Amino acid sequence: MPLRLDTTSPIPFYYQIREQLRQQITSGQLEPGDALPSEAQLCTETGVSRMTARQALTQLANEGLVIRQRGRGTFVAAPKTILPNMQVTGMSYTEIMGQAGMSAGARVLAQEVIPASAEVAAQLRLATGERIIRIVRTRLAAGVIMSLETSFYPYSLFPNLAEADLTDASIYRFLEQRYGIAPAYAVDTIEISVAGAYEAENFKVNEGAPIVLVTTLGCLANDTPVVFTQTIHRGDRFRASLRRERQK
Secondary structure, rough: OOOOOOOOOOOOOHHHHHHHHHHHHHOOOOOOOOEOOOHHHHHHHHHHOOOHHHHHHHHHHOOOOOEEEEEEEEEOOOOOOEEEEOOOOOHHHHHHHHHHHOOOEEEEEEEEEEEOOOOHHHHHHHHHOOEEEEEEEEEEEEEEHHHHHEEEEOOOOOOOHHHHOOOOOOOHHHHHHHHHOOOEEEEEEEHHHHHOOHHHHHOOOOOOOOOEEEEEEOOOOOOOOOEEEEEEEEEEEEEOOOOOOOOO
């Protein structure tokens, strides 16, 4: 469907282009994998500058509606994964992905015993410098990297965890099976941010793309913290569904 700009409208041209392309995507006129017009084609069709065309496509990419591939073009992205039942605390990533109908995976980037920083020690109620286990993993869904996860565990509770094979494993399940310990509940703190160079490289997205920062403190039923996790989620591939009920 050709794009039409209202030159008398106060709405910026990039916004008009973006919204028309968005409507074509959400209505199914453009399907996952379909190519969008190039920047040059948008300029020819609408008469806007190259910068305006780029801004429209970049915003669609940052929202996760399209994927821009250097040297190839811009393509409609697969629908975002909807995470259900997010009001349930203490669920592992593997369990959440399972409820979303997707297979979870994990690749270990770092697994080591280190002294606790002041921040981590405070979260885990340890002395600064006390031994902890740091595990950094990429989390996958259907083979695609979705999250960067850095977790910290008290060494006194989980000796030898640094040597365990945690590839594609649910750590919560592993802890319960190996040590008889697993969080009874978790407290999440959620923030919205944008990808820097590190996140962009790992997620294969543009710097400035949306990301979701989640810090999680997992505790036993007696409120003893057993894991502190900092997770960076791709904002272009997730949507969370929350149910809220009014208290009577």
